[in-house]
Amino acid sequence: MTTWSAWQNALALLAQGALVSLWLAAASIAAGTVVAVVLVAVGLSRIGLLRQAYRVYIWVVRGTPVLVQALLVFYALPALDLHAGPYIAGVIVLTMYLGVLFAEVFRGGVLAIPQTQWDSAKSLGLPPAALLRRVVAPLVGRYSLPAYINVCVMAVKASSVLSIISVWELTFAARQIIERTLAVFSVLGLAAAFYFLMCFGIDRLGRWAEGRLALRGFAGERG
Amino acid sequence: MMEIRGLRKSFGDTPILRGIDLHVADGEVVTLIGRSGSGKTTLLRCINFLESYDLGEIRLDGTRLWYGDDAGGRLPLPESRTRRMRQQMGVVFQQYNLFPHMTVLENVCLGPRFSQDVPREEAEERGRTLLRRVGLEDKIDAYPARLSGGQQQRVAIARALAMRPKVLLLDEITSALDPELVGEVEDVIRSLLAEPIMMIVVTHALGFAREISHRIAYLSEGRVAEIGPPGAVLDAPRDPTLKDFLRRMR
Numbered sequence: 367m368t369t370w371s372a373w374q375n376a377l378a379l380l381a382q383g384a385l386v387s388l389w390l391a392a393a394s395i396a397a398g399t400v401v402a403v404v405l406v407a408v409g410l411s412r413i414g415l416l417r418q419a420y421r422v423y424i425w426v427v428r429g430t431p432v433l434v435q436a437l438l439v440f441y442a443l444p445a446l447d448l449h450a451g452p453y454i455a456g457v458i459v460l461t462m463y464l465g466v467l468f469a470e471v472f473r474g475g476v477l478a479i480p481q482t483q484w485d486s487a488k489s490l491g492l493p494p495a496a497l498l499r500r501v502v503a504p505l506v507g508r509y510s511l512p513a514y515i516n517v518c519v520m521a522v523k524a525s526s527v528l529s530i531i532s533v534w535e536l537t538f539a540a541r542q543i544i545e546r547t548l549a550v551f552s553v554l555g556l557a558a559a560f561y562f563l564m565c566f567g568i569d570r571l572g573r574w575a576e577g578r579l580a581l582r583g584f585a586g587e588r589g
Numbered sequence: 590m591m592e593i594r595g596l597r598k599s600f601g602d603t604p605i606l607r608g609i610d611l612h613v614a615d616g617e618v619v620t621l622i623g624r625s626g627s628g629k630t631t632l633l634r635c636i637n638f639l640e641s642y643d644l645g646e647i648r649l650d651g652t653r654l655w656y657g658d659d660a661g662g663r664l665p666l667p668e669s670r671t672r673r674m675r676q677q678m679g680v681v682f683q684q685y686n687l688f689p690h691m692t693v694l695e696n697v698c699l700g701p702r703f704s705q706d707v708p709r710e711e712a713e714e715r716g717r718t719l720l721r722r723v724g725l726e727d728k729i730d731a732y733p734a735r736l737s738g739g740q741q742q743r744v745a746i747a748r749a750l751a752m753r754p755k756v757l758l759l760d761e762i763t764s765a766l767d768p769e770l771v772g773e774v775e776d777v778i779r780s781l782l783a784e785p786i787m788m789i790v791v792t793h794a795l796g797f798a799r800e801i802s803h804r805i806a807y808l809s810e811g812r813v814a815e816i817g818p819p820g821a822v823l824d825a826p827r828d829p830t831l832k833d834f835l836r837r838m839r
Binding site: 482483485486487488489490491492493494496500501504505508 | 637639668669671672673674675676678679680682684686687688689690691699700703704748749752
């Protein structure tokens, strides 16, 4: 890579790849959050069998590499006669993975609600829907936020794994450019910088949200 | 009126309540005193069914609370009924237990709006009136973390009253407060006594108990060991452990 235009081309491709990565991460974060809410309801159910099922599911998904999961889903879908393509397969894999991580984050948030708050809510005789919407969900949201942001950052990085199942995203784009130009270190360095910027952005967003909550008086609870 | 008969409860092998009998009339203030571990807080929590109990019954205005008939195998009542029963009681806790993500007014309106389906404007009007009564109308939009302990506890009292309960249960409501903040909370309780209200109070503050109570019940080892007007219980105790308890509290 010697000419300025080659650099420009590379940068444009990488930026495009980064956008795809960001889109993959955003879609799976959104879907994973929904999955996690369902999972955590199962995981905290009064029915022992459901709690057991939750635990096994968490073990399996958390205990196997995303890379292996990606390959499994990628090959499994066509075998099931579902020709969804690598992008859908990729989002499914990330959603499964994030769903499990988010579920554990939310479960921790529920367990972090002090007994005194449950007592308070009970003594007011709140119906289940109002209890969930007015008390549990807001508290869990606040307790979970830092860990949730942490998983979101992981989501961006985990999306790079999808290049193995031919999802064209940032890592895939980098490898393409390297094959053409052989500029291994500079291109990988640029790709890493793009990942860093995205993760940094999410981190800042998280800090901003935490700050907003602190303004609403929540942080003082610790003191 | 509240009737408690033969209430028993154990934590594992440790009996906490060994047969409590207590009647509280409408408009009557009864204070429970006793050593820590005597069962007074557990009794209060049983009355609101924040704790289950093993035997005995609690009735409010004749209606049996929390458990179905003993003959029917003594099952807890369905939650929908339990919720309605809880709405007839207001509880104020030692640690205030306000919801940290809600403003003062939202805390006070939560019960009326979502448990009793009172329309928003009406609930807020009710909340404002109560907050005026506890002297916190200027804190309506503040979050609990911005309030002192005494202010938080006054909000908690307003929150309990917002349900228009038949009975108010106060669980050591000044124990967690700095000494200089105790007075403002006690003043709020005093002001409530202008109208007759049924209250069951757990406290270590014997002077305050003497002042507000119609009767004081001394609990010892899970039983009501002595009960009577404040003068009789505090000044002329008969139970030897009560004499000893009062000597230590002085």
